[in-house]
Amino acid sequence: MNSGAALQRANSRPGHAPQLGRIHVIAGFITLVAFLFTGVYMKTHSVKLLPDGVRLLYRSRHIYLLFSGLLNLTVGVRYPGLVTGASRMVSAFSSALLLIAPLFICAGFFLEPPSGSLETPWSHVGVIAAAAGTVLLAIAQRSRNSV
Numbered sequence: 001m002n003s004g005a006a007l008q009r010a011n012s013r014p015g016h017a018p019q020l021g022r023i024h025v026i027a028g029f030i031t032l033v034a035f036l037f038t039g040v041y042m043k044t045h046s047v048k049l050l051p052d053g054v055r056l057l058y059r060s061r062h063i064y065l066l067f068s069g070l071l072n073l074t075v076g077v078r079y080p081g082l083v084t085g086a087s088r089m090v091s092a093f094s095s096a097l098l099l100i101a102p103l104f105i106c107a108g109f110f111l112e113p114p115s116g117s118l119e120t121p122w123s124h125v126g127v128i129a130a131a132a133g134t135v136l137l138a139i140a141q142r143s144r145n146s147v
Contacts, residue, residue, distance in 0.1 A: 028073025
């Protein structure tokens, strides 16, 4: 029996993989809309007139939103259906990290620059969550491919 066909049948069963994939796509599109709104916010609130440090905080969080939205969208479109228990748990945890990342980054956009401090706890957590989620999902996918 072709193991690729068996894996494809297993992945087509109802379960968390298709649902999580849809959730990632929806989160990706919502984050891309937030990216557009933060761009409008920067245009309408004269961010370009702010001191360089504060302006760069706005711009970097704006780009981080784009990054996390595209990451969720890509993961959602190509979400791996994982068969084994350990890989399934790792992928679910990875998904959670990837899904919360835009929330922290969006909070960082609105909370960090106005504080005047260069400390960025909100966006820092968001970027780390996105990076960790991506790496863990790659590990889970790798372990699936070696099964």
